[in-house]
Amino acid sequence: MPDTDTQTVLSSLQQKIRSETALDTPNSERCIDILNSIESTILPEEKGKRKKPMVSLIATLESSGLGKTLAKSLKAFRRHKRTDANFEPVFEKCNSLLEKLKEEAKKESKASAAAKTKNIQADGLSDNGVVSFPPTVAVYRARLVKYKKELYKDPPVLPPRVDVYEERKPVPKRAKNGELIFEDQKDFRPNLTPEEVLRAGAFGGTYFRSIVSGVTNIHYKAEDAIKETLPDQWIAGMNKRQLLTSQSYSNAVNKFGVKCGGSLGMWESSGWISEIDPYGWFQWYCRFYDGRRSDDDLRQISRWAKSAGPKGRFRSQLCNKCIAANTNARDKSISPVIRQTLHHWGFELTPELLEWHRKNRKK
Known part of the structure; x- marks a missing residue:
C-alpha cells in the first residue's frame, strides 16, 4: 500500500495540474514545475541515480489515478502546443514522465513475479519433520503440482490452521442400537469403531501408505503413521502390508469388494486436510475416538x-x-459403492436405522 504522505502530495499535485489544463491559457512554466514535482515525488533521485521508491509504484498508480491524470494532461498539452510553442517542452516532459512510469512499473512487476517464483522454488520438502504450512495459494498450488497431486480444485483451497487441545476425553460408549456415544459430541454417532473399519477392509488397503503431504510438506513413512495413529491392539494380527500400507489399491481388500473415494490430492486441493491429520478424515476419527480433541x-x-x-x-x-x-x-447388492463409502465414514446401515429413516425421511 502507498504511504499516506505520498498520497497526499500526489493528490495535491494532480489537482494543480488538472486546474492548469482546465484553463484556456495555462501557464507553461507552472505546468513544468508541477510535472517535475510529481516526478520527484513518485520517482525520487539520489546523487544522480534513481532511487527505489519507498512504496509500491504500481499500488500508488492504482490508488491515486495518476496515470489517467497525466494521460489527460498530455492530450491538453498536445492541443496547446499547436498554438503556443512554449508548450512543446511541457508536452515532452509529460510524455517522458508517462514513459518512465510505465517502464518502472514494468520492472517492479517483473521483480515481484521473480520474488514469488523464488519463494515457490524454495518451498522444498522438509527434511526435519517440521511442518511447513503453505503461506499462499500460489505456493500451495506449486507444491501440489511438484508432488504430482490431483488438483480437484484449481486454484486449490488453503488448508485450515488448527491446534490440538491438551485435554483428552474417554473412548465412547456403545448404545443399544450400535451407535457410538461421545460424551462431548452427542450428535456425532458413527456405529463402527476405527478398528472395525480397518479389520473389515477399507481404503483398498492403502490408507496408511507412505505419503508426501502437500499440506505439511513432510514425507511420512507408513510405519510412523501407523505408530502415531493406531493403538497396537487395534491392528494386532492384521496383515499390515496388505490391509494398511499397500501402495496399490485393491478392491478385493474392501469389505464390499468395490473401489470408492478420491485421491489424497483431491482432498488436499479441496482444503479438507489439516496439518494435524495429513492423511485425512479417517486419521482424525482414529485420534478423536482415542480421546484427542x-x-x-x-x-x-x-x-x-x-x-x-x-x-x-x-x-x-x-x-x-x-x-x-x-x-x-x-442387502449388499444395493449400492455396494455407497456402502463402502459409508464404511469409510464409520457407518453401517442397520435395520433399526433404516426403519428410523423410513419414518423420518419426510419430516
Whole structure:
C-alpha cells in the first residue's frame, strides 16, 4: 500500500495540474514545475541515480489515478502546443514522465513475479519433520503440482490452521442400537469403531501408505503413521502390508469388494486436510475416538454429518434405495459403492436405522 504522505502530495499535485489544463491559457512554466514535482515525488533521485521508491509504484498508480491524470494532461498539452510553442517542452516532459512510469512499473512487476517464483522454488520438502504450512495459494498450488497431486480444485483451497487441545476425553460408549456415544459430541454417532473399519477392509488397503503431504510438506513413512495413529491392539494380527500400507489399491481388500473415494490430492486441493491429520478424515476419527480433541473437531464432525449423519447424503441415498427395492438394510447388492463409502465414514446401515429413516425421511 502507498504511504499516506505520498498520497497526499500526489493528490495535491494532480489537482494543480488538472486546474492548469482546465484553463484556456495555462501557464507553461507552472505546468513544468508541477510535472517535475510529481516526478520527484513518485520517482525520487539520489546523487544522480534513481532511487527505489519507498512504496509500491504500481499500488500508488492504482490508488491515486495518476496515470489517467497525466494521460489527460498530455492530450491538453498536445492541443496547446499547436498554438503556443512554449508548450512543446511541457508536452515532452509529460510524455517522458508517462514513459518512465510505465517502464518502472514494468520492472517492479517483473521483480515481484521473480520474488514469488523464488519463494515457490524454495518451498522444498522438509527434511526435519517440521511442518511447513503453505503461506499462499500460489505456493500451495506449486507444491501440489511438484508432488504430482490431483488438483480437484484449481486454484486449490488453503488448508485450515488448527491446534490440538491438551485435554483428552474417554473412548465412547456403545448404545443399544450400535451407535457410538461421545460424551462431548452427542450428535456425532458413527456405529463402527476405527478398528472395525480397518479389520473389515477399507481404503483398498492403502490408507496408511507412505505419503508426501502437500499440506505439511513432510514425507511420512507408513510405519510412523501407523505408530502415531493406531493403538497396537487395534491392528494386532492384521496383515499390515496388505490391509494398511499397500501402495496399490485393491478392491478385493474392501469389505464390499468395490473401489470408492478420491485421491489424497483431491482432498488436499479441496482444503479438507489439516496439518494435524495429513492423511485425512479417517486419521482424525482414529485420534478423536482415542480421546484427542482439537479445534478441528467441529469441522470434521460436520463433514461426517453431511455424508453419514441422519440426514447425510450417502446415508439417505442408501436408505432410499433399500426402501425403493423393498429389501432389507444389509442387502449388499444395493449400492455396494455407497456402502463402502459409508464404511469409510464409520457407518453401517442397520435395520433399526433404516426403519428410523423410513419414518423420518419426510419430516
